[in-house]
Amino acid sequence: MSATIKDIANKVGVAPSTVSRVLSNKTKYYNSLTAEKVKKAAEELGYKKNQAAVELVKRESNVIAAVVSSVKTNFAGEIIDGIQEEALKHGYDLIVVYAGSADSDEQKRALLTVIERPVMGILLLSIALGEDNLKLLKESQIPYCFLSMAFDDNRPFISSDDEEVGYKATKLLIDKGHRKIGLAGIDKFPYTGRLRLQGYKKALDEAGIVFQEDWIQTGDYSYLSGEKAMDQYGKDTDLTGIVAVSDMVAIGLLNKARNLGLNVPGDLSIVSIDGTEMCRIVQPQLTSISQNFFEMGKSGVQRIEDIKKHKKLVNLQQMIPTRIEERQSTTQKENLTYF
Incomplete structure (x- = not known):
């Protein structure tokens, strides 16, 4: 051979x-x-x-590749739906490759799987590449854009404003009279977790609430992170509200709280960040800061299309607005009964 x-x-x-x-x-x-x-x-x-x-390779490609984090969250499906709908409008095909969220070797394998094929663009869903893999991506000279993750440098991205998201979720609980508020499932890595933590602390500071380190429970945005966080807070926690950094974390908190004999929202109010359909199919339904993942996916394809047409990227970084959706998992602190 x-x-x-x-x-x-x-x-x-x-x-x-x-x-x-x-x-x-x-x-x-x-x-x-x-x-x-x-x-x-x-x-x-x-x-x-x-x-x-x-x-x-020289033949013009009509394939867009989506590289997806393998962390067990559920929002990627909505982004892929948006990518698929917009891709079909332009006659593009879509391939999906899964990669570890922070594992450098897994990221590299996923990137090489895509780069070694004729693709017209690469969309990376909630993945923070290490320096070597980012270099590999840039060297491919294939147009790319990060989705659902914002950066401090000049990397192209389409995302929610994560600092604002953390701020909104925390302030919602503060406005309902809560003064002891946890933040559960947040990652230790830069970007998304750091920005949401900044927003959380900003809301506490504005309300004159003294932040306590044990209010923070780290994780990886998964259901198991929510369960572990609630175990750490314990049945006798003095928290009255918790901001969950994803819907899966929120459901983990909710189920573990029930197992511990705590009532949501009577004993504990929970606000989830993401706002996918999972918030509506659990009981009680979860109050959420909802992100427009579908729009992120559509905008990602439009970004690749713009590069194809104009040979350059004009709008490098874009924030997609979020919205507050109040459901059954939050209540005024004075109201201790859930119906």
Whole structure:
């Protein structure tokens, strides 16, 4: 069997996309030393260019790839629905690849799965890439955009304002008379978790409430994180309200609270962040700060379409508005009975 681009990449220690650019005489994103190493390895391995594959790559692609975090949350489905609807309008196909949220190797495998195929754009759903993988993505020269995650640098994204989301959820409970408010299931990594924590603390500070470290329970936005958080708070918690950083965390809190003999919202009010259909199919239904995930998906495809048409990205970063939806899991602190 003849050598492949991947074989050369493994031998030299660079990305397959870099080998492809060197062998195609594209000059961006590598230096002369790298080019020399790649060409030498190609010669040693007896690499022969597959002309049929070259012609396939040159053919204009109509495929959009969605790279999805494998963390067990449920909002990705709504984003994919939005991507699918908008893609169909333009005659595009969609492929979906799953990757670990913070595992660098899993992220790299997912990216290579996409990059090594002819795709017109890549949409990354709630994934914070490490520096090496971000470099790999940029070097591919394929248009990309992050969805449901905002960044401090110039990476293109479409997301909710996570600081505002944390602020809104906390202030809703404060406005209902709660003064001891937890924040459950939040991640330790930058971006989403950090911004929601900032919003949470901002609302407490404005209300003159002294923040306490044990009000925070970390996690990964999953159902299990909600259960673990409620276990840590315990049956005798002095909290009267909790902000859950995802619907799955909120349901984990809700079910564990019931197991501990606590009434929601009589003993404990819960506000969820996300607002997917899960909020409406549990009892009591969950009050939420609802994000428009469907619109994020649609806007992501429109972003790729804009790049295709204009060869550049004008609107680099976009915030999608959120809304408060009050349901049954919150009550005024004075009202201790749930009907």
